[in-house]
Every structure is written in structure tokens, then in C-alpha cells.
Amino acid sequence: MIGAFLRVAWHVMRKDLTVEVRSKEVLFTTLFFAVSVVLVFSFAIVREGRAPDDVAAGILWVAVSFSGTLAMGRTFERERYNDTLRALLLAPADRPAIYTGKLLGLLALLALVEIVLVPLIGLLFNAPVLAFPGRLAALLALGTLGFAAVGTLFAAMLVRVRSRDTLLPVLLYPITIPVMIAGVRGTAALFQATPDLPMAQFWIGLLIFWDAIFITLALWTFEPVMTE
Amino acid sequence: MRSDFDKLTVVDLARHYGRRKALSQVNFTCETGEIIGLLGPNGAGKSTLLNILATLISPSLGRVEYGACTAAEGGADVRGRIGMLGHDLFLYPELTARENLVFFAQLYGLPDAPAVADASLARAGLADRGDDLVSGFSRGMRQRVALERALLHEPRLVLLDEPFTGLDQASTAALVARLRERQQAGCILVIATHDLDVADGLLSRAIYLKNGRVVGTDSDSRGLSERYRLAIQ
Numbered sequence: 125m126i127g128a129f130l131r132v133a134w135h136v137m138r139k140d141l142t143v144e145v146r147s148k149e150v151l152f153t154t155l156f157f158a159v160s161v162v163l164v165f166s167f168a169i170v171r172e173g174r175a176p177d178d179v180a181a182g183i184l185w186v187a188v189s190f191s192g193t194l195a196m197g198r199t200f201e202r203e204r205y206n207d208t209l210r211a212l213l214l215a216p217a218d219r220p221a222i223y224t225g226k227l228l229g230l231l232a233l234l235a236l237v238e239i240v241l242v243p244l245i246g247l248l249f250n251a252p253v254l255a256f257p258g259r260l261a262a263l264l265a266l267g268t269l270g271f272a273a274v275g276t277l278f279a280a281m282l283v284r285v286r287s288r289d290t291l292l293p294v295l296l297y298p299i300t301i302p303v304m305i306a307g308v309r310g311t312a313a314l315f316q317a318t319p320d321l322p323m324a325q326f327w328i329g330l331l332i333f334w335d336a337i338f339i340t341l342a343l344w345t346f347e348p349v350m351t352e
Numbered sequence: 353m354r355s356d357f358d359k360l361t362v363v364d365l366a367r368h369y370g371r372r373k374a375l376s377q378v379n380f381t382c383e384t385g386e387i388i389g390l391l392g393p394n395g396a397g398k399s400t401l402l403n404i405l406a407t408l409i410s411p412s413l414g415r416v417e418y419g420a421c422t423a424a425e426g427g428a429d430v431r432g433r434i435g436m437l438g439h440d441l442f443l444y445p446e447l448t449a450r451e452n453l454v455f456f457a458q459l460y461g462l463p464d465a466p467a468v469a470d471a472s473l474a475r476a477g478l479a480d481r482g483d484d485l486v487s488g489f490s491r492g493m494r495q496r497v498a499l500e501r502a503l504l505h506e507p508r509l510v511l512l513d514e515p516f517t518g519l520d521q522a523s524t525a526a527l528v529a530r531l532r533e534r535q536q537a538g539c540i541l542v543i544a545t546h547d548l549d550v551a552d553g554l555l556s557r558a559i560y561l562k563n564g565r566v567v568g569t570d571s572d573s574r575g576l577s578e579r580y581r582l583a584i585q
Binding site: 139142210 | 443447451
């Protein structure tokens with residue numbers, strides 16, 4: 125049962141990544157947007173090589189969330205073009221496994237974006253991104269997971285709605301505020317002049333809590349929301 | 353084990369979108385080896401009915417029985433016995449024909465997906481084009497790949513939404529031959545079409561739909577155009 129679930133999720137993720145490798149559409153768009161956000165903020169905020177406290181953490185998460193929203197919309201837009209979403213839903217596979225595959229594909233793309241973003245933030249905002257790489261990676265991974273878990277569900281729900289591009293951020297941002305706050309505060313705790321590791325650890329724990337709630341709800345609701 | 357069935361029964365089926373009734377009081381039964389045509393003007397409810405039969409839309413009222421069970425009772429097992437060819441073909445243009453077929457074979461849990469895909473490509477007459485991107489195919493070639501995708505898992509119930517649209521004479525003849533072959537193999541085929549010339553002589557039975565209601569059925573599929581005109585008027 126679990127084997128079949130993981131098999132379907134793996135095939136859906138691999139298909140999404142193959143399509144992305146061929147088109148490079150979502151990756152380049154998302155990356156370009158994320159880098160633009162960071163550059164604009166760095167020109168506006170950084171003076172004489174110094175940025176105000178905690179700004180780097182905030183901008184990192186703004187770039188991740190904005191570019192992530194863009195990627196979510198596009199990955200489901202593809203399934204709409206040729207109505208392939210219906211073919212996926214018609215397959216005798218667990219529908220939550222299809223959701224999981226789409227989520228994993230999105231996470232892989234966002235991980236690539238973050239691999240570019242983090243050094244850029246370190247460079248432009250003089251942030252100590254290499255001081256605690258394990259904890260920073262955990263914050264980014266858990267924060268992105270929680271954000272993408274909700275976003276993937278909403279993007280799938282809205283795929284047939286005409287105003288989906290407007291509705292996705294309107295629905296997504298209020299619900300993922302706890303994840304964003306935990307991500308920003310945890311990252312800020314690592315970036316500050318005297319890093320506060322217990323505080324970072326606390327926010328990591330809170331992210332695990334929110335991720336568990338969001339993923340459980342998304343897996344539970346995906347099947348009913350996808351049946352018209 | 354997948355629950356197979358030899359009979360499809362539609363009982364008092366209705367689908368409402370708010371106050372609009374897309375389907376109302378639809379009843380019919382079909383058995384293995386039948387090709388059923390859903391005929392009617394645009395907006396008659398043909399695609400809605402196909403989507404309900406495919407389990408993609410829930411009916412507002414009534415039920416569809418796949419043998420002894422409904423879609424809710426059969427779940428994935430029932431879905432595994434249904435193949436659908438939609439108007440939009442359900443193919444990824446960024447993937448090759450082979451990659452599309454292998455992906456769906458894997459999704460359906462078929463053993464040896466690459467071999468299944470190769471056999472399907474051969475049946476579609478595209479064995480030498482299997483590694484070409486679907487985006488480079490003509491409408492007829494895409495349609496052949498899409499049909500084989502829908503038939504990969506040898507479904508009992510095959511649903512086709514306007515399958516003859518945009519096909520030339522040779523492609524239409526090939527499609528008709530493939531559908532007849534599936535009919536001989538004991539499939540139940542339900543086709544929504546406007547193409548009465550092609551449907552003439554192909555259908556075991558025609559069901560005429562108008563404004564979401566069945567306005568007539570017809571088991572003599574010859575001279576379909578004239579009887580369609582009379583039924584729909």
C-alpha cells in the first residue's frame with residue numbers, strides 16, 4: 125500500500141521534473157523573479173555594505189514565498205493545458221499520492237531556487253549564511269515544505285477557476301502566515317550578530333508542528349476537493 | 353484485484369450547476385460489446401455525462417452502477433477499469449510519445465511499462481516515432497497516441513469525447529477499426545460525437561440528448577442523420 129503510494133508519487137514527480145528540464149519555463153521564471161526581488165531590496169536597503177538587523181531573513185522569505193507562488197501556479201497550469209489533470213485523477217492511484225508527487229516536484233524546483241538565493245542574500249546583505257548551515261537548511265526545508273504543502277493543494281483546487289492567479293496568493297498567504305513567521309524569526313535568530321541557537325531551534329520545532337498539520341490536512345482533503 | 357464489470361447502469365442521473373440543470377433524469381443500460389453513441393447539440397450534456405461515467409464528476413442525483421457497485425464503492429478499482437479519451441487528449445506535449453505512454457502505464461501499475469508502451473506505439477503505427485516529442489505530432493498522430501494511452505490498461509469501459517474531430521479520412525478509418533476491435537474484445541464503448549457520418553453504422557445504439565434530457569434512443573444506427581434531426585427537433 126505504502127509502496128504503491130510512493131511509487132505513484134515518484135512517477136508524478138519524475139514526470140514533472142522531466143517536463144521542467146525540457147521547458148525550463150518554471151525554473152527560469154521563478155529564479156529570475158526571486159533574484160530580482162533580492163536585488164531590488166538590496167539596492168533599496170543596503171547602505172555602505174550594511175543592512176538593518178533582521179532584514180536579510182525577511183527578504184529571503186519574501187523571495188521564497190513570492191517565487192514559490194509563481195511556481196505553484198505554473199506547475200498546475202501545465203496540467204490544465206491539455207487536461208492532463210483529469211487523466212491523473214482518472215488513474216487507479218491514490219489521489220493523495222498524485223498530490224505528493226506534485227508537491228515533491230515543486231519542492232525540488234524551490235530547492236534549486238534557494239540554492240541560488242541563499243548565497244546571494246549572504247553576498248548582498250552580508251548575512252552569515254555559512255555560520256550554521258545545517259540549521260539554516262532545516263529552516264528553509266521545513267518552511268518551504270509547509271508553504272508548498274498548502275500552495276500545492278490550493279493551486280490544484282483553483283486550476284479550473286478563471287481568476288486562479290489572483291485567488292492563489294489571496295488564499296495562500298493568510299493561511300501560511302505561521303510558517304512565514306517561524307521561517308523569518310528562525311532565520312533572523314541565526315543571522316543576528318550574536319546568533320540565538322535555542323530560539324532558532326524553537327522555530328524549527330514550530331515549523332515541524334505546522335508542517336505536520338498542513339500536510340495531514342492537505343492529504344486528507346485533496347481527494348474530496350478534486351472531485352467536482 | 354480490480355473489480356471488473358459487464359454492465360453499466362445509469363439510474364435517474366442528474367447533475368445541477370447551481371440552478372442550471374446540465375443533466376436530468378438520465379437512464380440507460382449498456383453491456384459488453386456495445387458501442388453507445390451520445391448524440392446531441394452543443395450544451396446537451398454529453399461531456400458532463402461522460403465525466404460522470406468517468407467518475408470525475410459526482411452526480412447531483414441518481415447513480416451509475418459499474419456492474420454491482422457505484423464509483424464511490426469501487427473507488428480506484430472502478431477507475432482502473434475505465435479508459436477515457438477526452439477532447440484535449442490528456443498528453444504532455446513536452447514528453448515523447450513513449451515517455452507519455454510509459455508514465456501512464458506506471459501510473460496504472462502495469463508490469464513492464466516500457467514493453468506495454470512499445471506495444472501501444474506499434475498499434476498506433478508510431479513505433480518509429482516513439483522518441484519524438486508529442487508537441488511535434490500532427491493532430492491525427494496525437495489522437496492515435498492518446499487513444500492508445502486510454503487503452504493501455506485494457507479498460508472495460510471506454511469513454512470517448514468527440515474522437516473524430518480534426519481527423520482525416522485515413523485516421524478516422526483507423527480509429528473506427530480500433531474501436532471495433534475493442535468492441536469485439538468485450539469493451540463497453542460510449543462515444544459523444546457530432547460526427548453522424550462516421551457514427552452511422554458504427555453504433556450499437558444511439559442516445560439522443562437535448563437540454564440535459566434523453567429525448568430518444570435508437571438501436572438502428574443506419575440513417576442516423578435523419579433520425580437525429582427528428583429526435584432533436
